[in-house]
Amino acid sequence: MNHPDTREWLLANGLGGYTSTTVCGANTRRYHGLLVAAVCPPVKRRVLLARVDEFVHTSQASHELSCSCWHANSTTIRGGYSYLSDFTLDPVPTWTYRVAGGELSKQVYCPPGQNSVVIAYHWRGDNTISLEIKLLANDRDYHSQTMASPDWQFDQQVDDRGIFRVQAHPPGEPAGTPWYWCCTPYRYTDYRFGGQWYRDYHWSAEQERGLPDHEDNYYLGSVLGSLMAGDRIALTFTTEADPRPLDMRDLVSRRKDDAHRAVNRARLPQVDLSHRLVSAADQFVVRRGATGEASIIAGYHWFTDWGRDAMLSLPGLLLCTGRFAEARGVLHTFAAQLDRGMLPN
Template sequence: MDRLDFCLSVEGADGLDDREWMIANGLAGYASGRLDGSAARRHDGLLVAALPVSGRTILLDRIEETVIPAAGASAFALFDALVEVRLERGMPVWRFVRDGIELERRIVMPWRQNTTLLSYRLLSGGPDIGLEIRPWMHFRGNDGPADQPLYPPVLSWHQGGRIEVTQGAFPPLRLAVRAAAMSLVLGEERTEAAFYPIEAERDYTARGPVWNPGRFMLRLGDGGAELIASAEPWPAALAQTALDALAAENGRRDRLIAHAVPAVRDAVGQRLVLAADAFLFEPRGRFDLAARALAQGDDVRSVIAGYPWFNDWGRDTMIALEGLTLVTGRPDEARRILRTFAAYERDGLIPNNIPDGGTEGVYHAADASLWFFHALDRYLAATGDSETLALILPVLRRIMAAHRAGTRFGIGVDPADGLLRQGAEGYMLTWMDSATPRRGKAVEINALWYNALFVMSGWLAAEGDETGAAQIREEAARVRESFNRRFWNPETGFLFDLIDGEDGDDPACRCNQILALSLPHPVLESERWASVLSVVERRLLTPFGLRSLDPAAPDYRSSYAGDLHTRDFAYHRGTVWAWLIGPFVDAWLKVHPGDRAGARRVLSGLVGHLDEFCVGTIAEVFDGDSPHRPRGCPAQAWSVAEMLRAWANSAP
């Protein structure tokens, strides 16, 4: 790939019905759909606003556009004339040609506004071309069912080319048009037949209701036309034209690329830098946290784990932090994220997730707190920010103390060997948290525990607490000895996935063992690195990441498809996870120092994937078997972050 942008010429529907687009607004709001102009998922919409109380809400679901030529020619649906789709700096552009008329349509979301602007530019065809726009809407949470009852919205106000639509407690949806000439034809319509084809594939309800208040009739002059959809007050909604907003957003994206580390300023790296930006957001509804941050001269920041349905997850955030913020040259964002999550610590735990629109965390994760140590270590290595370390150190002490003494969900150190165990009835506490029970001592949890002890001893020593540092060094040495004695399986030449589990020790060949050598401070003895890497490469490596289970295992599932129960069972039983490409490259470079070309070859599949599925970003998971169809969340933070980090680390 030698270009930053994506372009697809259209022949019929080829290449459109399996590709999607998505842009975000820095608040966790977004706009998304298929390249063919349709809404493919119940989560899709042209304005999915991030609202302080209700969370992400689909306000504008879709629009119908009809081109009305000069007198004597037949009107046609705009997307029936589609000939080309481009993504320029990650933002979609559609080109349409029919009967001598050529039109271009662009979409942009102004940064940190719940606003979407669509612009229409007449490239050829004369000045008397008309455009009819019918806006269809359904005020519902973005993860709500497609057939959620639609209580009729109310057209509460209209004047000229502007209208306000309200429903219940939701803020008004404000719609406006700008054109050479326009009129508004009122007349409510409702249909129960809005169709979301990907929901049918996933065995969810795929049809539901949408409503529209009427239609805008526009004349496309030399200046084109635009549609504004916004949840902001009118002055903010109308502050910029679509062209002004597009110029501002292009400038912002150019600056993002310029700030990234030099190793990712090639075409692939630039696309990944822009993809990473979508996941960093300012959570506007967490007022108490924002007030505390403001008092410290800071702001609240977090990471959306994936679009369109995930919110901010502690584990995902800490894994993704280095790629999303440090490789991209945004250490201030990293600092804000770390301080934000530190403020959520309870009983020695960093939250597993923070519900959409919520202010309190959910804490059922054994590894989020350990990944927090890793993320802070990467941040401090990049910045040397002793002030942030001093601020967070009391939180780190509480986490360490709670893990020694034992905390929620059976998370705590086993005094017999110093290893960390976890497990509580009804909870799955590792990252394999869907229908894969792993109560006991998990291999990656203890690799992370050792890594956390190692970095904590250094931080305490730097703060002058040599007694505390010495105690933790002793703990770390004991963990390392126990780990290498207990997790190594001499019969297989790789590591047990779990020891002291409900069914004893688990010899399954899983991806988790790669963390025992990939982390900055590996717990696994170096003479065993090559053996583990070789097994993982032969049995688990694919062009898109690592399988979660060896295909030879009886429980292996080759495809992540079907209904929810079937998908949950397959989620960690063979499904490929893209984020694990980062740890694999780290391990590769430890076993093969200097072989960056070999590491770069491992990434070639994900480079090609940037032109597939949700174009310009990376999916959550892929099928275990070839051709490894992308599945799950179409835009996943840790997938992008770890690919970006691996791309930087493998640069020539």
């Protein structure tokens, strides 16, 4: 690509959390992040994993694939967008980079029903490369911003299975949400601890809105993997206390099967438009943690479940798609809040 693609993409996890950024990888608004967890589904969203920065190293050169925009030069997105040869959204967001004499593909997916994100890489080239993946963390409400401080602490612990536990300790606040990550296969990867702040990431969309438009992220460390032709590695990030490594190929296959079943349930023809509509509708349907009943998100990135929007959208999202049990659940969710004939907006 000759120019950075700042179109936004989003995948929701059915709990109110999501993963979302731009095609080029630069976070352009405060709501962007790779692991944005709803710690009290579907509300109290927190940005935990802000971004990852990828580098391909060979004996001849190093190539940065990620993109960033810095506050000091807020009109320019810098990084490796020139290596990006293709991006597709279905069945999962997939990037293809032409770099170092081969192709590196990257896929991102949120498994439904958990605050998790899987990022998988596949190298197709005759040579061996070293892939470096820098982990940039945070722990903040998704409406706010983080400024670096020596009083911030990020604890990292790793067990004998190679599962890392991360917990932030913001100054003057309770300990943050613990989260976990692991890399598969673990046998040919290494981890180099970081420990410093990357300062002044610029949010162009927030600047346009006249809001605070920059923040700092904490560099946890770098995953280092040596990839030969056909090799794959995957990183799983999650708030699940006992995380299991997830295989992207299994997740993609399951997503395709789920899409076919959803289209059949909606009695729509098995064509691309049907899949896109049903998939888009599914992004807004969530399950409330306190009751287990379904609810409807009013919109992304910043809205939660609102009564008015839920009632307006219920016929199209749930009745037209044959999701009658969930439609009943939404009515139960809001009927429980009924007060003198009024629903909370």
